[in-house]
Amino acid sequence: MTIRFRYTQTDLPNGTKITVPKIPLILVGKNKRLRVLGLLDTGSTQCYIRKDLAEILNLNLSDEMKTDVTTIGQKIVAWETRMRIIVEGTHGAIHEITVPVGVMPNEKLDEIIIGREAFFDAFDITFAERRKRIMLKPHNIG
Amino acid sequence: MATTVLQSAYESYLKMDLSKVLGAWIAVSHDKIIAVGKTPKEAYELAMKIDKTGQFLLTKVNSKELELL
Numbered sequence: 001m002t003i004r005f006r007y008t009q010t011d012l013p014n015g016t017k018i019t020v021p022k023i024p025l026i027l028v029g030k031n032k033r034l035r036v037l038g039l040l041d042t043g044s045t046q047c048y049i050r051k052d053l054a055e056i057l058n059l060n061l062s063d064e065m066k067t068d069v070t071t072i073g074q075k076i077v078a079w080e081t082r083m084r085i086i087v088e089g090t091h092g093a094i095h096e097i098t099v100p101v102g103v104m105p106n107e108k109l110d111e112i113i114i115g116r117e118a119f120f121d122a123f124d125i126t127f128a129e130r131r132k133r134i135m136l137k138p139h140n141i142g
Numbered sequence: 143m144a145t146t147v148l149q150s151a152y153e154s155y156l157k158m159d160l161s162k163v164l165g166a167w168i169a170v171s172h173d174k175i176i177a178v179g180k181t182p183k184e185a186y187e188l189a190m191k192i193d194k195t196g197q198f199l200l201t202k203v204n205s206k207e208l209e210l211l
Contacts, residue, residue, distance in 0.1 A: 010160055010204045018204045024152040034186075035148045037155075037201040052183040088146050106181065110202055 003089045007132040008037060021127060021134050025114070028084035028096075029057025036112050038085070040125065040134060044115030047101040051079075053112070054103040059083055061103060069102060079103040085119060087136065095138050097122045151199035165205035171198040 007019040022037040027049070034057060038047075054061055061079045069078040080102060087095040099118040124137040145153070154173040169177040169189030176192045179185030182200055189198050 006156060008156065008204075010164065012164065012205065013161065018206070020204060022201070024148050024199065026148060033196070035151065035197065035199045037152070037199070050182065052181060056183065056186055088148055 001090050001093065001138075003087065003095075003136040003138070005134045005136075007134065009132070019132050023114075023134060023136075024088070025112075026086035026088070027053070027057060027112070028086060029054070029059050032057045033086075038112040038114040040127075041113050041115055042120075042127075044113050046115040046117040047083075047085075047099050047119065048104055048109055048113040048115065049083075049101055050106045050109045050112075051103050052106050054079070054081070054083075054101075057083060059101070059103065065103075069104070071108075076105065076108055078105070085114070087123075087138075089138065093138075095122065147197045148199060155199060155201065160203045163203050165203060167200065167202050169193075169198040169200050 005023045008022045010018045012018065021040045023040060025036055025038045027034045027036055059081050065079040065081050067078055067080045069076045080100065082098055083101050085097050085099055089095055097119055122139055126135040150172060151170045155170050163175065163178050166178045166180065167182045167185040168175050169185050171193045176198060177185045177188035179188060186200055190196060
């Protein structure tokens with residue numbers, strides 16, 4: 001069954017409205033869970049989170065997980081690890097996906113980025129930009 | 143329809159007046175903001191003192207257009 005979300009909206013004092021396609025998710029690490037809003041980012045190959053969130057989740061951030069990530073105009077030392085993401089569906093349905101995640105230095109990232117790899121394979125995702133709605137249709141995956 | 147803790151916090155978040163917490167990381171439990179911080183870690187640690195179950199929604203309140211990698 002399709003899971004529907006609204007874009008989150010923030011009203012700024014100058015009257016501008018910021019609307020972004022963030023959806024409620026549970027990030028699952030080693031014996032820890034975090035309920036968050038994750039930004040669905042079709043332009044991002046994979047998921048990214050900040051290091052402080054990865055530490056709360058007790059993700060593996062050992063030295064052998066370190067890697068260089070090249071972003072716009074700069075090279076950053078990050079960690080490549082894995083985490084699980086739970087999307088709660090309707091009628092108690094649970095969709096759990098294991099995703100590769102890049103862990104970025106805190107000062108380089110201020111969002112929870114849900115990129116395409118693994119997560120976008122698990123759902124048909126529709127962005128209804130005009131209506132500010134997001135629809136996730138789960139695939140029947142094992 | 144029954145809702146989960148996360149769904150309930152998410153629906154509350156969508157209806158909240160966030161004008162006083164623009165740019166902050168916040169923790170939402172049920173229909174209340176229970177912690178505010180400059181970083182997710184700060185908001186998380188404050189929230190854990192109030193809701194030891196950790197079943198709150200932790201999120202950044204956008205105050206400008208997104209600036210990604």
